[in-house]
């Protein structure tokens with residue numbers, strides 16, 4: 001796993017992930033981790049990976065490189081946090097070159113993920129945007145919805161950003177009400193996932209249906225339905241927390257727990 005301790009990185013030499021404008025470079029072994037070598041100037045250390053330093057390098061890249069989303073389908077699961085960190089750290093550095101308070105150029109600190117303004121001492125850290133993602137259940141049924149952006153026949157769980165000042169549980173109730181118009185009772189935490197498009201942090205919840213009929217706005221959500229385990233639509237990809245929420249619920253229905 002990625003050891004996120006920058007003080008252990010004492011040399012500009014190690015593994016590298018090369019991120020282009022549209023994709024991530026394939027390594028000789030078919031993955032995204034380039035073999036150990038001297039890092040190019042501008043490479044940003046992420047920590048330690050399998051006993052050696054690892055960095056990310058942003059460049060123009062090539063149109064042939066698979067996109068980060070394409071990589072998600074093929075990468076070993078333990079490399080997902082690495083890709084997610086690489087993409088988010090790079091995006092943060094690109095978006096925080098100048099101080100948001102006084103406008104001076106920011107300087108990156110060596111041993112933590114922080115940009116520092118020498119003018120006013122303001123610091124900025126990698127941006128992480130918390131979102132809730134929730135599966136509404138009613139007995140053995142689950143409520144799944146589809147956005148017009150989805151591939152044909154695919155349905156998924158509901159998701160949305162947590163607003164400033166709001167708890168995750170409040171966000172679950174609000175998003176559910178806004179998107180499908182139903183009320184939910186008990187809300188229980190499942191697990192979380194970093195989602196680097198561009199910097200979401202997904203908090204997964206189950207929400208038990210409490211009342212109301214499905215009402216959709218037809219814009220963000222074009223359809224929402226109750227599904228039984230015997231009659232499922234196309235589901236989101238396996239590596240997503242949405243899939244894990246659904247899969248875990250199906251298991252609990254099958255085992256009666």
Ligand SMILES: [Zn+2]
Pocket residue numbers: 099100101102103104117118119120121122
């Ligand atoms: Zn400043």
